[in-house]
Amino acid sequence: MPRWLYSVIALGIGIGLGLLYGWVINPVQFVDTTPASMRADYRADYVLMIAEAFHTDQNLDLAIHRLAVLGSNPPAAIAAEALKTGQSIGYSANDISLLQELTLALQAYQPAPAPIEGTP
């Protein structure tokens, strides 16, 4: 076997050991994650909590503020995604209804227009 082949094999073994250490033995740790990185079912439950609170207080601004931690998508899209997830994993009819209520309210939401400068 040519000597250069030893080096190539050693390089391959080294890469393998490096990957083993970096991916399995000591992978990058994510301990301070955000709600946006949560698994879809946890995100759906997060949105469901917002919908439950909204059902009582009807405070859409607060609901939008709470949804903002789930990513940069429009609030209505986040709620619609949660509704889809809830339907796919078998949420109860009541929970689906709450998510629909929130989604519809968000889709119909029209932010107050900013005042135009110079208009009396």
Place this chain on the structure above:
Amino acid sequence: MKRFPWEVIPALVVGIGLGLGYAWMIAPVRYINTTPSTLSADFKDQYRILIAASYASTHDLARARIRIGLLGDADPVQVLSAQAQRMLAAGQPFAAVQQVALLADDLKSGVVQVPPGAVAESTVSVKLTTPTPAFTFSDTETPQAAPIESSTAEIVATITPFTPTPRPTHTPTPTAGAPFILLSNDKVCNPNLTDGLMQVSVIDGRHHQMPGVEVILTWDGGEEHFFTGFKPDIANGYADYIMQADVTYTVRIAESGTPVSNLTAPSCTDSSGQTYLGGIHLTFQQP
């Protein structure tokens, strides 16, 4: 005998370096499907506030307990109480503080302290798909790197419907701003307590402890303001003050409370006949 191929050592080191560089920087393990237990502390605080707000709406203690459990706190009641105190100190809205404190109280007692008519639903279920074989969540849980579509098992937790014990009469929700009334004024002779201790407890119409309520204490030539809720180890609606001997105090709950005057530290006698300064315990209620 062949000599050892020493040139493989640098190749091995370079290989390890390339492998680590790829694993840590170019393509690190992606935790896109994390659990609530891995959230940062401030997001966990937001999560608890949301659980409390949801609980205030649904009064579903079983579901709130499961959700709190997702955060992996060793002592959820203590964590919630401490968070309520922090929120109080930070001047966050009283309603939010009260929701967190209420959830802590109910988790501690295991009893939903709401009128039965306010319960929105009687049957609920929380479904969480997970590739792990058990419905357990803890701080040590390893987040799954696999996308949700690849989950091979679905664990479904169905919460037993909670049926609140019917009560003969509907207890109305306390009206914000309704005047507090003095429910009791008890002399306390306990040598184990601080001399002259004035204990104030503030509860609402459903006997919930009320944190964040301002108590105004006045006496000839002085005034003191303090708040309930800074001693959660005693109660969330508790506050105290050390009275001086021979000083007459007037206590008023800031939110339109009727003043209670002529309050003095009583004189007590212990088992050996020695006199000492006793205390009083005032309980206010918002009807």
